[in-house]
Amino acid sequence: MTVTGTRLRPPRHRFDPRCVGWWRTQLALLTTPVVVPLAVLGVLIEPARTWLLLPAAVVATIGLAATIALPVWWHRVHRWEITDDAVYTLTGYFWQTWRIAPMSRIQTVDTTRGPVQRAFGLSTVVVTTASAAGAVKLEGLDAEMATTLAEELTRLTGTTPGDAT
């Protein structure tokens, strides 16, 4: 592909490497409740064994492949960056989305930590604007860094006058 015009440069930072483990756990948690009951039933119910173990094997294979490969790929693809003026993220590969929220229009900065996330020492920072479609999520930052970032963002946005609409 020849690139001759203006284009978006990717945001500077990758997410924390621990995200790979976190995403893997999530995918595993998603796959297990499907595979285990199927497998257990397959072992117990003899007449239907083929029709229970076969889907279990298929789901397990896909799930395992996804668990191994996808998080590594996501870690490469997802990017984030915060400048003095804006929050900038890039997510997705097949459906790439760049989000830019200017500092002056940010209304709230939330930090959330799920149970699995906490085990990996990670946090999510959600930056919302007055638009329902304008939220920017930074999923998978180091917990301490996230807290510092959220404080910094809150301080920066607090200095901007107006109601950000």
Add this chain to the structure above:
Amino acid sequence: MTAEKVPADEASGIAAAAEVPDRAAKATKVPDRAAKAADSRAAVEDDPHWLPLHRDSLKVTALLTAGGAFSAGVPTVIGVASATSWTIALAWVLPATALLTAAVTAFDALRLRVTRYRMTEGRLEMNSGLLFKRHRSFALERIRSVDLSAHPLLRAFGLVNVKVGTGETGSGSGSSTEQSLVLDPVGRAEGERLRAELLRRSTVNDGTTNEQRLTTWKTSWVRYGPLSFGTPLLAAALVGGIFQLSDWFGRGGLPVEIVADLVDRYGPWRVFGIGVVAFVVAGAIGSLAVQAEAYWNHRLDREPGGTLRVQRGLLVARSLSLEEQRIRGIEIVEPIGIRSASAARLDVIAIGLKTDEPGSDLSTLVPAAPRDVILAAAAAVRGPLGSAELVGHPRTARTRRLRWAGVVALVIATVVALAHLLWSMPTFWSSVIVIVAALLAIGAGWLAVDAYAALGHALEGKHLVARQGSVRRSTVYLDRAGIIGWRISQSVFQRRLGLMTLDATTAAGRGHYAVIDADAHTILDFADAAVPGLLAPFLERLPEPTAQVSAGVDSPSPR
């Protein structure tokens, strides 16, 4: 409790429920708190500043409930009577109706008793709730819209419902219900007074003192009603109604029998043709009536102090006042039907106006009217719109649409072929299906070309202009100062065609407005020009075709 009976208060009842444990705990700790509360309520009821709702609401409620119970009772009476006798049926249904009416009216009386509102310096306050007490207080400067409406019964008693909206569109639980306060009902004069007072503060920032009429309704505009999508829906509803009615009388299959009889006598094609004509005529009459009811005597005014006011309605009189400060743009909407008659509709993009609810017509400033009228109204609301041509989108955007049409045609063809393979069909139905399928496929192709022709974007003065769509063509004029972020997306298919979608997020209206399938490179320059400075730090310009794509994660960009 009141929350179950009065829809307008439902939200407040539910929202207030969350506060209850807290209050209950306090009440048990401090026994004399309850006595104090009773005192303060008595004080509130005697305080001349605290105003009650209008007593005539009781009559309206009683009549409405009786009417509702009656219309529900008729099929019940018919049903019970067919099984037993008329006397028994009436003996059951009449007392039930009376009881229901009395109960609902009694609840309404309680609601009226406990609901009080007042306007103080800078705030509008309301006390409500029978079991779950609720006090709400709105800062006047936060009030963005005042909506008066009155259905025929309310009008007969000289009453209106007043809905006060704030600009808050915040996320989070229950926020949508927290934003508006409903006074159901007050006297018409009181409603007008509230409307004027609640939005009065803005008189200071504007020199104009005279009311200015922006558009006036012409009766001939109802003719655009039948061209709306409501026409087939209303006709379908009528057909459904006929079946329902015959079902009540225990003859559910009757309409089918009649049609079968007609087909035997006149042949399928003639009956089919007449059926289609009857369907269209019924739908047209229905949508004509709906359009007339909703927009009869429509007026758009600019009031002193920068408020827009829309008044309309034949049976239900509606009035919406909208603070102009909260307007972030307009949308000229041309659905395919009214576009074929060179007409359009004007919608407003405003903060705090719930436009995403299905069937909401609150955002409509001017209903379907000739294009010139709409353009003039748009210019009157937003200032000159400019007449620069929109920038078209790359040819590949058309390729993309034609591919979609191809997929649709393929799916239709497959379904038709499968249907013929699986079932043996009479010649009549087979020809009908093939003809309809062919028309659909051709239609899909035409829509693809037409949708491509619609695509365009431009910067005109203070607006970002974006046009798209064929079935619902819409031209958005979004205030550039109202853009509060970008969401830029590119699917793998778009990437191969060199296209990109630019979505401007805003606090108003739907929350985001897109320029779809634009050139992947020039659209970024466009975005950069639309909101200077926001996107620039993240852009890189590659002038030479040979430039290497090497901007890695950690290598700082030249900017």
